[in-house]
Amino acid sequence: MLLRYGPAGYNCLHQDVYGDLTFPLQVLIMLNTPDVDFTGGESVFVEQRPRQQSRAMVARPGLGEAVVFPVRHRPKQGARGHHRVQMRHGVSAVHTGERHVLGVIFHDAR
Numbered sequence: 452m453l454l455r456y457g458p459a460g461y462n463c464l465h466q467d468v469y470g471d472l473t474f475p476l477q478v479l480i481m482l483n484t485p486d487v488d489f490t491g492g493e494s495v496f497v498e499q500r501p502r503q504q505s506r507a508m509v510a511r512p513g514l515g516e517a518v519v520f521p522v523r524h525r526p527k528q529g530a531r532g533h534h535r536v537q538m539r540h541g542v543s544a545v546h547t548g549e550r551h552v553l554g555v556i557f558h559d560a561r
């Protein structure tokens with residue numbers, strides 16, 4: 452998918468889960484230069500931890516850089532071994548310019 456966000460454009464936290472089967476990883480590739488072609492528009496990832504507050508992470512990939520991230524869950528080491536934590540992602544509001552991203556989802560989007 453080619454995703455375009457203009458001024459004030461954003462994407463709420465979500466999971467790209469469609470259909471019966473979900474490939475666990477997806478990729479975004481930045482097609483513009485942050486701070487030159489656009490400002491704002493950070494890639495936001497939120498980990499929803501059981502019985503704890505959610506934790507946000509922000510990625511600012513440069514032109515041509517890719518981010519590989521989980522569609523739905525990621526494994527996390529806990530006191531009694533690994534467990535799953537829910538992940539959501541979104542895009543913070545673009546302040547100026549246009550942000551284009553190539554989004555690659557490996558499962559059938561129905």
Ligand SMILES: [Fe+2]
Nearest residue numbers: 465466467540
């Ligand atoms: Fe998405």
